[in-house]
Amino acid sequence: MNSNVLVAHSTDVEKAEFYKKTYLHVAISLLAFIGVETVLLNVVPPEIIGLMFAQKYTWLLVIGVFWLASFLAQKWSLSQSKAAQYMGLGFYILLEAIIFLPLIYIAVAQTGGGDVIFQAATLTIAMFAGISAVAFTSKRDFSFLRSIIVMGGFIALGLIVAGMIFGINLGLWFSVGMVLLASITILYQTSKLKDSYATDQYVGAALQLFSSIMLLFWYILRILMSRRS
Template structure:
């Protein structure tokens, strides 16, 4: 199999259009698959197991560690030359997100006694994602500077999360708002770099990065809305 080395920015307009269409279709399919898997997990995993995921601090740290390792592996798979391996990576990542979201969504529904907060969080997330995508595509701004912000912000936030879990305190509203900003920056950066990092046949890997940013945004919007109920 010949390795594709041409970047999207160097491709023809038709190839660019196909790449963007396939990338965002795969993002949409990943979101639908996440919803379906989450629904199945919610109605098949016993309540005590869901609560146990977050009731023991070391259990949650272990789960977060596995999520990070699994995400790294999934990302590597989606950039493989084999289409089957690429789809395996995306499917695996969707499953990881469904598992990590399980206690958050369960508790949000239990505390509010409805799925309305989930609908609101999903709509706000999609609306913000759409707006940020439009800004990235339509503006002439260079968002490459956001890479350092995202990397540093990611390490700082991860450290704060670990400390909060170990010492049992709530990071609060301001942390969630900061993470919404970080996730928004990630969407801008990932959207702009589509043409400069990926080749036209790497739309699965590109879709995983966008999906990951959307899920980070959804997590903290849901956290904010749940805390206000």
């Protein structure tokens, strides 16, 4: 198999192999996230977890470091070196586990168990599967969604930063909007997999989808938590 060929220009067998490897790595990433998150919850003291959201500027710093590190992870995941690709994906999984740590901790403490987390995870996977099915079966061109995603991302980031600095609670409707943005992003990314990656870049493709799934999961979990508070 010519590993430098764009997926869109590859054979049907090569396309099937690329998609199989991509979604296998997405599944492995999700399982790895669960494992790392479980370890962190049992190892990191509650006092340290509390520091991540107790001070608004501390959390802002964490977000800033996360964005910079995410860029590095994305770059590694698209490297020609398989070792670098897996290093990027593994690094990103660790980052996501750290960022999710305070939210998961609060969710468990709030509900006295993992029921709300399981519900959020189930909804997330169901939505991801449904959106992916639409992207693969629809013959529409979803390129127009890119400008919506970029604009929505900048607006969301601005609101998040402003909310942290000025202590503004963005509320339920912001979370609903972010669920919509994450869903649109998954639809766009899935539809453009064949045009954005070579057949040997399934690790990078998996990282992109994994990041959008985690964004969707974050805000679905926040919505479910707000209904129980």
